[in-house]
Amino acid sequence: MPDPSTDLITLGRRIRHHRKLRELTLDQLGARVGVVGSQLSLIENGRREPKLSLLQAISVELGVSVPELLSGEAPDARTALEIELAKSQAGPLYAALGLPVVPTSRNLPLETLESLVGLHRELTRRAGESIATPEEARRANTENRLAMRALDNYLPDLERLAEEMLASVGHTTGALTHRSVSLLAERLGFTLIYVDDLPHSARSVTDLANGRIYLPPASIPGGHGLRSMALQAVAHRVLGHTPPQSYAEFLQQRLEINYFAAACLMPQTASVAFLQAAKQRKDLAVEDFRDAFGVTHEAAALRLTNLSTSHLDMTVHFLRVGEDGAIYKAYENDGLPLPVDVTGAVEGQLVCRYWAARGALARTNRTTEFYQYTDTPAGTFWCATQTGKTDGGSFSISFGVPFSQAKWFRGRDTGMRQVSRCPDESCCRRPATELADRWSENAWPSAKLHAHILSPLPSGKFPGIDDNEVYSFLESHSGS
Known part of the structure; x- marks a missing residue:
């Protein structure tokens, strides 16, 4: 049998090419190799794989070696287009359209063949562009x-x-x-x-x-x-x-x-040595890790999530939360009950008002880390939270652990403790009955519209990138 990786469409077209050069019909070649013409037609159209014995017989009758028939190269430009069209129509992208297959016979005008191949190339290009809806x-x-x-x-x-x-x-x-x-x-x-x-x-x-x-x-x-x-x-x-x-x-x-x-920026060997020494002293702190390697607070907190479980034997969680309480980034393997939507996504979900990730944003003094224990339906967690500000607004960075692991961290002796019952809406999302009675029929707020959540990223070779702008930039700098 031919190698399983053999391109059957190309093999079939090469057989047909050499059959035509010999001026043989399907039935004539079939009679010489012991099969009916319809079977040869299936082979030439890439729909059936020939046995090795049949392939050897065909090579003898056509005067072409088996390796030459198995070559991956199209025998001529026209056949190359036919092969490309046949492969395109056999693929899932075209099949999904539910359109009939155009036979790639020699009767198909060259101009039509070129147009069809061009359309398939454009269809493939557009499908390959990474367009992302929210x-x-x-x-x-x-x-x-x-x-x-x-x-x-x-x-x-x-x-x-x-x-x-x-x-x-x-x-x-x-x-x-x-x-x-x-x-x-x-x-x-x-x-x-x-x-x-x-x-x-x-x-x-x-x-x-x-x-x-x-x-x-x-x-x-x-x-x-x-x-x-x-x-x-x-x-x-x-x-x-x-x-x-x-x-x-x-x-x-x-x-x-x-x-x-x-x-x-925070190499494993040096980072683990630094963190293990701090753990031994029971003085782990994101801010120390940050300063030791000259990185941002967020980068240090995220890096801790990489190393804590594998090298410090601790499960942890991380949150970046915007000033509206919505999650931008989140990670946990310690059981913290992150808010999720029906698909399991956390991005854009509001964290409980009693979590430190939101409480820290309401503090007047934001220059130091804010420590808090939070009782949740999944257990008690400790965290250290730092806040920051960008042109897009304030945000908080929280790094935390289950109660049993807090003993290794600076700030474990904090007296700040909150109780969260979320996702129970009575915790912090449902307004008090008296307020709802007073205002539900007398309020008409105008919501802020986050336009970016309604639109897909610009389409192009890379999501979110304006190809024209980038290529023009490269052209302008290529001669410098």
């Missing part, structure tokens, strides 16, 4: 979160890769310098270039042709430092990423580059 994004985010929860948010292969890369540029301890990041890029054949006119839809742009990574000249709001952005751009190359074929793949790539960047 629903699709939420589903993909949920799948990602649950997958990482099953792994305790820990990716050992990326940890090892990050340490190998750091060792290659001589980085051992302390905060990772911009110089070391530049050396990492240079080892991969890239130069970091800082520009003022970076496309508004992109955090960075990599010019693969000229070996350049373009970055903004200064840190952007939200704690995304230049080192992190550069490392994320480098990570795409280190990890061998190709343009994402779906929004889920796009999110997976984002997860991997963020993880790699964090593992470089």
Whole structure:
């Protein structure tokens, strides 16, 4: 039998090509090799795989070797178009349209064949553009979160890769310098270039042709430092990423580059040593971890979720919550009852008003971490919360553990304690009866509209990226 990987459509078209060169009909060739013409027709159309003995007989009659018949190359330009059309029509994308298949016979005019192939190419291109509706994004985010929860948010292969890369540029301890990041890029054949006119839809742009990574000249709001952005751009190359074929793949790539960047900024060996020493002293603190490696509070808290279960033997949770109480990011493997919608998504869900993630935003003094114990239907949890502010508004970062693990952390002696009954709506969502009676018929608020939740991301090769803007940018800089 032919190799299972043999392209039957190409094989069939090559047999037909050489049969036509010999000026043989299907019935004539069939009589010579011992099969009926209809069976040969199925083989030539890629619908039936010939036995090896039959393939050998055909090769003898056509005067062509078996390896030549099995070649993956089309015998001529016309046949190449026929093969492409046949494959396109056999694929799931075309099948989903419910349209009839156009026979790719020699009677099909060349102009028609070229038009049909062109239409299929455009259909494939458009389908390949990663267009993400809010629903699709939420589903993909949920799948990602649950997958990482099953792994305790820990990716050992990326940890090892990050340490190998750091060792290659001589980085051992302390905060990772911009110089070391530049050396990492240079080892991969890239130069970091800082520009003022970076496309508004992109955090960075990599010019693969000229070996350049373009970055903004200064840190952007939200704690995304230049080192992190550069490392994320480098990570795409280190990890061998190709343009994402779906929004889920796009999110997976984002997860991997963020993880790699964090593992470089806070290397596993040095981080674990630092954290284990702090745990032994019963003085673990996100702010100390943050300061030791020169990163943002959010980055340090997220990095703790990577290392706590695998190296500190603790289950944990993390929250980034906006000033309206909605979740932007969340992770837990300690049983904290995160609010979820019917699909299991947490993004955009409101956390309980009694959780520290919301309570800290109401505090007048936000310069220090806020500690709190919270009794929930799933048990008691301790957390440390820090607040920040961007152009988009205030936010809080919370890192916490179950009650039994609080003994390892600074702030464990806090007297702040709250009780949360959520998701029971009587906890903090349902208004008091007397207030509802007074105002339910006398209030007409106008809600803020978050337009971004109603629209899909701009379509293009990469979700959210304006291709025209990026390509124009690269063209303008290619000669510099």
